[in-house]
Amino acid sequence: MWRVAAVRRCGRWAGAPGPRRERQRRSSAGGWRASWRIFAAPHWKSERVIASRQGPHLQLAGGGAGIINFCANNYLGLSSHPEVIRAAVEALEKFGAGLSSVRFICGTQSIHKDLEDKIARFHQREDAILYASCFDANAGIFEALLTPEDAVLSDELNHASIIDGIRLCKANKYRYKHMDMQDLEAKLKEAQKHRLRLVATDGAFSMDGDIAPLREICQLAQKYDALVFIDECHATGFLGPNGRGTDELLGVMDKVTIINSTLGKALGGAAGGYTTGPKPLIDLLRQRSRPYLFSNSLPPAVVGCASKALDLLMESNAIAQSMAAKTQRFRSKMTAAGFTISGKDHPICPVMLGDARLASVMAEDMLNRGIYVIGFSYPVVPKGKARIRVQISAVHSDEDIDRCVEAFTEVGRKHGALP
Secondary structure, three states: OHHHHHHHHHHHHOOOOOHHHHHHHHHHHHHHHHHHHHHHOOOOOOOOOEOOOOOOEEEEOOEEEEEEEOOOOOOOOHHHOHHHHHHHHHHHHHHOOOOOOEHHHHHOOHHHHHHHHHHHHHHOOOEEEEEOOHHHHHHHHHHHHOOOOOEEEEEOOOOHHHHHHHHHOOOEEEEEOOOOHHHHHHHHHHHHHOOOEEEEEEOEOOOOOOEOOHHHHHHHHHHOOOEEEEEOOOOOOOOOOOOOOHHHHOOOOOOOOEEEEEOOOOOOOOOOEEEEEOHHHHHHHHHHOHHHHOOEOOOHHHHHHHHHHHHHHHHOOHHHHHHHHHHHHHHHHHHHHOOOEOOOOOOEEEEEEEOHHHHHHHHHHHHHOOEEOEEEOOOOOOOOOEEEEEEOOOOOOHHHHHHHHHHHHHHHHHOOOOO
16 A cells, blocks of 8 residues: 555656656755755754753763853853752642643643732733743734734844744834834834834844843834833843843833743743733733643743742842853953954853854864853854854853853964954
């Protein structure tokens, strides 16, 4: 039977040549050639396998013990914090491994509601809603909130999840130049014909380490009667006096309408995301947001981790405040060595190299010296803007940072990135 099916299937492709078959052949050949170019290109991405818990020091599978990790989003070092781990174990024992259900059927536990209340209090908002990830939160908000009568204005370098979420909605779409307030104002003027206008931006941009000019954005939004949405994945927990994010850092907490963020970076590092803002919006998302309605509830252990991480932040701002000095130490020493570091005052410190192959070989050489970093190239960043993105954590010691700078200097001179 299987032989007959195979012969019949092959027969469809082995018939007499014709225009359709020739198009298919060319398309198939072109596709394979494109795939091979991806394999052969310097921007092919491989995965290193970690054989230990996440932290400032880790072990790679197959050896490589004592590696200093400078490429995780573990900004506050909470993914391995003993109290965070203990909270996860307690939640696992009390509430089980998972709910095997979505929230509105039988997937809401008391710990989910408690965490949503805690998130809202932390951000000083009315309510919050949990998602499996912030990618899901971004995928779920624009379609539920915006109609064909509305407009969304998006920074051109917004995260891929914001871009994808906007694609799903039927609103009129405007894209303004990166952090260009003149262009945003021009787009807002053009969008006045629409019922509702929503400005969407990352609070901190993950590839460049720069921070959105929220004061100016909020002033323009007020002038042109628009709402402001920010993605705070690379800000929540460590930017601002109490780690509440870029809106706290820049003094506009009362002017930003909607915040999406993650539990998978500074807040425990496991998984999960959320939207926080006005209660009517959160109520709408519970009824209309597809990633919320059709995804399983967050596992109790993840909820326990994030809840304890927020407790630690709200008890003291010491962890959040420890980031500034470490970030400044790395940035100033690397600049003095002759490197160009993108962004400003953010623990994301992109070492700009330009060439994709250079970024790749330098990252490999850094690993040989015990420093775990990753080269970023197209399509993650624009062509010609390859870099090694270094991320500083509160649990890095001064010695860790100095060793990283020394390794960069040695490798940079070896490969011609430094004179």
